Every structure is written in structure tokens, then in C-alpha cells.
Amino acid sequence: MREVLDVAKKDGRWTECPSCSEIIITQKLKENLWVCHHCEYHFRLSARQRIDIVCDQGSFNEISQSEADSEEKGQIAEEAICGGEATIDGCKFILGVMDFSHKGGTMGVMVGQHVIHLMNTASLEGIPLVFFCASGGVRIQEGIWGLFQMLRTTHARNQTRHVPMITVFTDPTTGGVSASFSALADVLFAEPGSRIGFAGPRVIEATLQCTLPSDFQNAEKLLSNGLLDRIVHRHELRDTLSLLLRWF
Template identity: 40%
Template structure:
């Protein structure tokens, strides 16, 4: 196997570097961020980026997450074309957004839409932390609020996977306003009898943790995810106390009643599918 790999590299050495970059498989091997063991990337992908040795959950990109959950070819994207402006004329903001658009192939840090999980229709939103650290600007808030509203109109559940470093500073107050906007849309959805499931993935912090991420009917998280509002250092300096090592982990939040369940990624589809089934409208009358 190794011989094949090096053999390939030799072959590409004679072609122009741009072409070589496109053809050589990028990062054949992957080092686990938890136990530092080395795996074939293919093997790690097959295990949904969960380390087979220590169970560490590596970040998943938005479309990979959709692939792990939805029935084949059922996902239909909403508001794909919504992109941010530069409302405060913040220097360098447009360039930063453009760079991340190129890097991720996404227009913004969230993908919304609907599809079916084991044949059950649901609205869906998934944040991608590789786009501006999943920071919440006006487009993220707007896309999530619209997805919730669509779910209400269509009478289907809403599932969201969050990952965020907090509010997007380049959009200032407009960014903070997304907290109340999404919360209001979710309240309206909830009052109409809608089911919302939130799954917090690493990291879910700041304004996102303090708004839509934590107000689902079910609030779940992936193992080891960092979940919190302010960072550890700020809290320690404010209260002048040392915080426990596992502070702000999913497991810590579960122990303190902030979560309903910590769900392993390999069981995620099964858990979500079961909950959708429990909450189907009409249940016994069918």
C-alpha cells in the first residue's frame, strides 16, 4: 500500500504543480486529534470522522453531515443564494467572506433545507465551523429563521446542528439581533405545535449557545463538544475561582441539567429517526 502511494507521488512529480495538486489525493492519512494515532482518512471517513480508537469526534462539514443523516437524494436546499453584504463597511470583511466561500464551497456558514430521515420529512439547518468559525451574522440568522418559518408552514419538524464561535463581530449589532430574531421564529413554531431538536457540536459558544442552540424541545450534543457562553478564562477571572477540567464539555452540561442527552455520531441518525417517529402527527389514529 505504501509502495503504491509513493509510486503515485513519483509519477506526479513530472507534471506542473497546479495539476499535481488537483490530482494527488489530499491527506491520505489523518492523525486523530484525541489520541494522536494515525489512520487512513478513508477509514476515518467511513466511521463518520469518529476515531475508532478513542471515540474523538472530528468536525464534519455541512454537506457531509447531511449525507450522514438524510435518505439519498432527498435533501433540497433553501436560500442557497443568500449572501452577506458589509453593512458596517468593516475593513477587509468582504475579502474574508470571499476567501471562506472559496475554501468551503458554501455561501455562508449554514446550510438549510428539507429532506427525509428514514422516510420522515423534516426541515434542517446545519452550521459549518470552517466558514468564519461558524460565527453568526445576519445571513445565518435569516436563513435559520426562514427555515423555522418554512417548517411551521409545512407542518414538519425542525432539526438543527450548531457549531459556532459566537456572534460575527464584523456585523456588530446586526449580528446580535439574530439571537432574538431566531428565538421569536422558534417560539412561534413551538406555539403552533412544531417539534424542534437541537444538536450542539464542537464548539457551540457565545450568542449561538445563548439563543437557538439551547431552546429545542430536545437539546442534544456530540461527545466532547465545547458548549458555553463566555470562555473559561473570562469566567475564572470574574469569579476568581478555578473551574473544573471538564467545565463546558457536553458531558459537564449533561450532568448539570443543560442537555437531554449526549449522542454518539454513529447513533445519531437512529436517535433522530426514532424521535421523529414518536412525534408523528396522528400517531395511533393512522
């Protein structure tokens, strides 16, 4: 039986839940918006899957990373963020979606540049901005230039404070992304069970020589501590954003 399951998992027909280890038919999981039927575990999504779930069908128009890139189309490197203009129930907004599967969703120079570009576009067009964050932090391989992105994006957010901004933290959002532009939104949402924090628990435990509680950096704990405004189940995400965007 185990071999049959392994074959089915390998070709993608069945998927194992990392939280409760139940084996789920992938198509059923997809229909349930990649939420486990048994334990409500929210699977990590790629930027494309997120756009499909959240936006009106076919409404997403990608904004290229920069003007220089659009001149050299075809040579654009895949990045850890995908941004564009979209609608939810007809309400227009600017959307930025980070993709953890691309280099851990880290924020390097290009990602920082794109975040700023999306903020400026939202400001110019006078429409709200929504970020879905999933990141391991700053792209440390880019050294000081990576770290500068925290400063640049924070400054850009301060320059565009009049733009209503919503951040949805997804699992995981850590490091320099949680500690810069993403936390400066007007409304902060999170998906259930997301890890949101700065340094990871292993680093903190090793530094402080202590054992951390099991709910450390957990979205539910952060809500009770007042960092988040609401935890939104993936099934209610679209309706919640639609309601909020209409107010703006």
C-alpha cells in the same frame, strides 16, 4: 518515518487525531463517520459531510437563503449555515446545519435570516425541524446587527413554538448561538465531548481569576447538570433522530 507520515498527512491520505495523536487512514476514518477508532474523538464536520451522514441518500433539497438570493443565483455567498428539506428513513423534516469552518460558524444577519426562514418553512409545512449547531457565537464583525440575531431567532422560535424542534450541539457551540434559538428546542442532544457554553473558559478564568475544572462546558458535565437530554454517539445519531421524528 516522520517525513513519510507528514507527506501522507499533507495529501490527505492519513489524518492525525487531535485528541490522541494516533495517525489514521483517512478512508477508514470516513467509513467510521469521522470518529477516531482509538479514543472515540468526534472530528468536526462540514455541513456537507453532516448531511451525507444523517440524511437518506440524495434526499436533501437545499432551501436558498432568501428569495432575493434565489433571483441572483450564482452570487450567493457561502454562509455558516446550510438548510433544506430532507428525510431520515422516509420521515420528512427541515434541517439546518451550521458549518464551523466558515468564519467559525458565526451568526450574522444572513445566518439569522436563514434560521428564521427554516423555522417558518417548517411551520408552514407542518414538519419537524432539526438543527445541528457548531458556532463561535454571534458574528461580532457585524456589530449590533449580529447581536440582534439572538433576539430575532428567539422571537421566531417563540412564534413557531408548535413546530417540534430538535437541536444537536456539536463541538463547539458557544456564544450567542448557544444562548438563543438553539437552546429553545424541545429536545437537546449533543455529540460526546462537545464544548457547549457562552463565554470561553479562558475569558472566564481571566475575569474571575480562578482555575476552572477540566470538564467545564463539557457535554457530559452539562448532561449531569440537566441542560441536555442525551449525549448521542455519531454512530447512533441517525437511528435516534429517526425514532424521534416518527413520534412527531
